[in-house]
Amino acid sequence: MKIVLAPMEGVVDHLMRDMLTKVGGFDLCITEFVRVVEQLLPPRTFHRLCPELHHGAKTPSGVPVRVQLLGQHPQWLAENAVRAVELGSPGIDLNFGCPAKTVNKSKGGAVLLKEPETLYQIIKAVRDAVPAEQAVSAKIRLGFDDKSLALENADAITQAGASLLTIHARTKVDGYKPPAYWPWIKKIKQTTDIPIIANGEIWSAQDAALCQEQSGCDDIMLGRGALALPNLANTIKHGHQGMTWEEVKALLVSYSGYEIYSDKGRYYPNRIKQWFNYLKRQYPEAEEMFISLRTLKDPQAIVELLSS
Structure with missing residues (x-):
């Protein structure tokens, strides 16, 4: 396959x-x-x-x-x-x-x-x-x-x-x-x-x-x-278990480093919120975190929330 x-x-x-x-x-x-x-x-x-x-x-x-x-x-x-x-x-x-x-x-x-x-x-x-x-x-x-x-x-x-x-x-x-x-x-x-x-x-x-x-x-x-x-x-x-929410958060923090320091960094807040719209389908925790995330515009504040 x-x-x-x-x-x-x-x-x-x-x-x-x-x-x-x-x-x-x-x-x-x-x-x-x-x-x-x-x-x-x-x-x-x-x-x-x-x-x-x-x-x-x-x-x-x-x-x-x-x-x-x-x-x-x-x-x-x-x-x-x-x-x-x-x-x-x-x-x-x-x-x-x-x-x-x-x-x-x-x-x-x-x-x-x-x-x-x-x-x-x-x-x-x-x-x-x-x-x-x-x-x-x-x-x-x-x-x-x-x-x-x-x-x-x-x-x-x-x-x-x-x-x-x-x-x-x-x-x-x-x-x-x-x-x-x-x-x-x-x-x-x-x-x-x-x-x-x-x-x-x-x-x-x-x-x-x-x-x-x-x-x-x-x-x-x-x-x-x-x-x-x-x-x-x-x-x-490979029959793996789905990633845990903690593993997903670590991935999001890692992605944040890529995105913030790329030439598209100014789009980072919108991009991470866009990703959360998909994550909410699989993770109830994403739905909960998104309530706090959706009002944030500062990349550092977003990373701090993801790291919490």
């Missing part, structure tokens, strides 16, 4: 990738998306979203990090894919799953699930441009408004030469509302011969086992669940 850390815009940046891969259990990370419009982006754009490119495209604990691109123009996506690979990314991931309205309005992300031919053209252009030994993966949802094009989209992605397909088992309209429709992944899996990774609504080892059973997939991708339970990957893969 392989477990992939999901790309989460504005949440899973290089600091969070470092922390979660240090905890363990992940085999691959996907970056937040690099937005491609009608230009070849400079190396600094890729380095900003994926600083790991300076270090062999791996997190400090050695987990590979793959650059994700989002856009609608096949040729520009292909040119930027070549650049990302030249900078060291182990393959390219293409985002056809982002549900954000601003992204969809500019014809990126999940809105392209209405256009199987566009999916085909994008993936084929990238596949033809990138060296054969480099993976070209895609991430989709089951559809935009409904699931009517799910099989056609998967076929287009397969025929275009994708190496791998990750499926978030909900439509764009579903957003992140439970449930995830894992049996639909199995329907798609039965129509394609490329490897498929299942994603969506995996919060526990029990969820992971049920997802694997219903989707027919061995490999899974974790997003929000890994923020709610930082060692979720290890509970699934």
